[in-house]
Amino acid sequence: MELHLPDLPEVPVSVGATAPRLGTPRSGWRWVSGLFVAAWPLLLMALLALGTWWLVRHAPRQPDTATTAPVRHVPDYRLENFEAERFDAQGQRVLILRGQHLQHFQDTQDVRIDTLALQGHLPDGRAITADARQAWMDDEGVQVRLEGQAQVSSRLPDAEPIQFRGEQLTLQTRRHDVTANQLAQVEQGRSLFQAQAMHFDGVARVLTLTGPARARFLPAQARSPSASPN
Amino acid sequence: ERADRLQPMVVESDGRQAASVDLNRKITVLNGNVSITQGTLRILAERVEIREEAPGRFMAQARGSSLQPTRFRQKRDRQDEVVEAESNRVEYDSAAERVRFIGDAKLRVLRNGKVSDEAHAAVIVYDQKADTLVFEGGSPPAGAAASTPANGRARLVFVPRQAPEGQP
Numbered sequence: 001m002e003l004h005l006p007d008l009p010e011v012p013v014s015v016g017a018t019a020p021r022l023g024t025p026r027s028g029w030r031w032v033s034g035l036f037v038a039a040w041p042l043l044l045m046a047l048l049a050l051g052t053w054w055l056v057r058h059a060p061r062q063p064d065t066a067t068t069a070p071v072r073h074v075p076d077y078r079l080e081n082f083e084a085e086r087f088d089a090q091g092q093r094v095l096i097l098r099g100q101h102l103q104h105f106q107d108t109q110d111v112r113i114d115t116l117a118l119q120g121h122l123p124d125g126r127a128i129t130a131d132a133r134q135a136w137m138d139d140e141g142v143q144v145r146l147e148g149q150a151q152v153s154s155r156l157p158d159a160e161p162i163q164f165r166g167e168q169l170t171l172q173t174r175r176h177d178v179t180a181n182q183l184a185q186v187e188q189g190r191s192l193f194q195a196q197a198m199h200f201d202g203v204a205r206v207l208t209l210t211g212p213a214r215a216r217f218l219p220a221q222a223r224s225p226s227a228s229p230n
Numbered sequence: 231e232r233a234d235r236l237q238p239m240v241v242e243s244d245g246r247q248a249a250s251v252d253l254n255r256k257i258t259v260l261n262g263n264v265s266i267t268q269g270t271l272r273i274l275a276e277r278v279e280i281r282e283e284a285p286g287r288f289m290a291q292a293r294g295s296s297l298q299p300t301r302f303r304q305k306r307d308r309q310d311e312v313v314e315a316e317s318n319r320v321e322y323d324s325a326a327e328r329v330r331f332i333g334d335a336k337l338r339v340l341r342n343g344k345v346s347d348e349a350h351a352a353v354i355v356y357d358q359k360a361d362t363l364v365f366e367g368g369s370p371p372a373g374a375a376a377s378t379p380a381n382g383r384a385r386l387v388f389v390p391r392q393a394p395e396g397q398p
Binding site for chain 2: 205207212221
């Protein structure tokens with residue numbers, strides 16, 4: 001039997017006893033096996049991806065060394081009876097450090113020196129020497145905290161040297177500033193100054209004394225008493 | 231006393247304000263209840279400036295405050311004689327042994343604790359070496375051997391009594 005539908009393209013359609021009709025068991029199985037044959041590469045890929053995901057989830061995690069080990073304040077290197085020199089960008093030697101023991105601390109980037117002897121020079125001719133039982137320095141050697149019979153001598157060419165003494169002095173090696181936050185003494189020629197705290201501007205050569213201050217001036221005709229200010 | 235000039239000059243402040251020392255120009259400035267002590271000489275002031283004019287030669291300039299003039303006291307080489315003075319400003323040249331009291335200057339000489347001479351002038355200059363007092367503008371003490379030239383600059387000379395045996 002021929003069926004002519006006016007607005008559809010002529011497609012041969014066979015209707016009748018020979019076409020397998022859905023719903024019978026033999027055609028269902030053939031459909032599943034057909035589907036499986038067509039889709040097994042996809043299934044295999046999915047299975048592999050699942051396996052990889054499972055592996056990643058259950059693989060033992062690499063221990064993160066950076067966070068687990070707390071950085072302790074212990075020296076990472078030491079020097080004994082050393083001498084170190086520092087040069088500026090123009091190759092001028094600006095700092096010489098000598099000491100018995102040097103310890104460098106990685107966590108704070110500080111340097112601790114026992115029995116320090118320091119010499120500093122600036123291009124404009126200013127020179128400074130410093131010594132103390134102990135010193136703490138930042139990594140670049142700009143800020144030096146001197147502790148224990150600290151002495152600093154700052155001098156200009158053809159001028160009287162200025163001597164600083166105290167239990168704790170802080171030296172700024174780029175300007176030759178000297179600061180004290182506890183009792184300290186400054187001597188220049190026949191003048192001696194003493195105060196609870198002081199700051200010396202190494203560039204302007206001006207000393208500021210904070211708190212009760214004492215100055216002792218020794219007239220030329222007077223005998224020279226010992227260094228102690230009384 | 232004349233021996234004062236051989237003593238160190240000690241200057242102290244109570245620290246209410248910071249003191250400043252220009253170590254290049256050798257100028258020291260202290261503020262707030264400042265005292266200068268040198269042997270028996272003592273000056274109290276609100277502000278003191280010390281200059282080292284030459285190595286070992288120190289000039290002190292002391293200034294009082296609006297409430298409190300500068301005060302000066304020094305023993306003289308004579309037994310129980312003390313000079314006291316007050317003024318707006320004091321200039322003390324330790325090498326020349328000369329003290330200038332400037333501005334409303336009042337000076338007293340005390341013998342055995344009692345005022346024996348007293349003067350008030352615009353400026354009084356006390357020359358320790360020559361042992362003289364010069365008054366500028368003002369009234370020299372009564373009964374002192376003083377001559378008053380035309381420019382109002384009175385000049386008073388202390389007549390030293392016979393120095394006791396053994397004293398230079």
